[in-house]
Amino acid sequence: MPYFLVAYCGPAAVPGSLWLRWNTDPLLLAALAALAFVVASGRSNNARAGWAAIALMAVVFVSPLCALSSALFSARVTHHIILIAAVAPLLALAFPLPRFVHPPLVPVVAAHAVIVWFWHAPGPYAWGLSTVPAYWLMQLTLLGSAWLMWRSIFSPSVPTGAALMALVATIGHMGLLGALIVFAPVPLYVAHFATTAAWGLTPLADQQLAGLLMWVLAMIPYLVAGLRLAWSGLHVREPAL
Template identity: 70%
Template sequence: MPGPMIAYCGPAAVPSDLWARWNTDPVVITALAMLALYMARGRSANARAGWGAIALMLFIFVSPLCALSSALFSARVLHHMLLVAGVAPLLARAFPQRHTNPLPLAVLVAVHAVILWLWHAPGPYTWGLASVPAYWLMQLSMLGSAWLMWRAILAPSLPTGPALLALATTIGQMGLLGAIIVFARQPLYLVHLTSTAAWGLSPVADQQLAGLLMWVPAMLPYLGVGLWLAWSSLRPSESAL
């Protein structure tokens, strides 16, 4: 049975056509090319991070992952986790916070959590895939809120304690959301109801895989940054001994 039509990424991919399903949307390609030109002119604070963000966005939006995310909720969650835990911190390093943020870090963490939970609730999730504007509202709100949060966390002026607390809070709320998805006993994301079978998965198994991705692997970037911040905070005191 053919899978559903997703407004932006198109029909759900099946194994036989996955590697032919590259996204050639000229708007996305132009936007990434303009960002690359901006990077090439030396406008970023960390060129390596900026180019890494561009490469990751090419994988998320241009590669066949886009079509696969029309078929599988687990692929969509992978897409989202790469966006908020990969692209966002890389952009935060490339374009860091220059001035004091008018919003407290706690507010940024809370706003990002609300946006993440909102777009993974079944109703808003389905609506977010129903039209191109809704799709980009989903993508840009998750990326924008994550970028603002990561910029604040990585700001040199921020003490290590609040940064670690923000990372731990984000790990906790993402883990809770992932656990809820893992232990759901019935299909929640009906837009993928008919497309999982082609990949040898039931809708519930697809959800469980998605929840596990959000619960465990997605925490690794936050944990890694937390350990790096903690280690960096200890180095001056070590040199003073």
């Protein structure tokens, strides 16, 4: 099978050298440092959320997970789950930008769903890893659309019921996408055809693991957020004694 070179994060990691594969891209490090300066200077609404978002971005873009995601589709899906289900809501808490108009929730949720499905279709996925601009287009559209969705979900102006429905819809479409990936009869993601064997996986087994992660693991942050929203809604409605 042909070797597919991933343009960003470098060659696929192998077990013996994984922990040596840190990404030291100066532009990336400068961007994270700039964001850290913004948080440290008190310009975020929630400093703890801001620092947590920066730490998770370092995990997905700087740590060896970056190189591992060049080798395994399951690692790439883990990367994407962290980005849209953990980094994005934390950034929405840290930088809600309340002065900017909130787009209607339904189009925002639908647009995010389209972007998630688009980048996990085999063709766009391979293209997104083939050049550095395409890679960052993938990352920024996933993160940006997720941030817009979480920003609306957390907004006090959005009714709790509507926010909960947005979370349920997101769990539903991501679960469906994960199931389709799990039950695909053949491996679809050419970028990893030649790199899974070093990790003791066939391309199909790696793909099935990725689908399970999206189907099961990815729903946890949305469920937690939904429970917190529901609890907050009930608490607000408690009569004063």
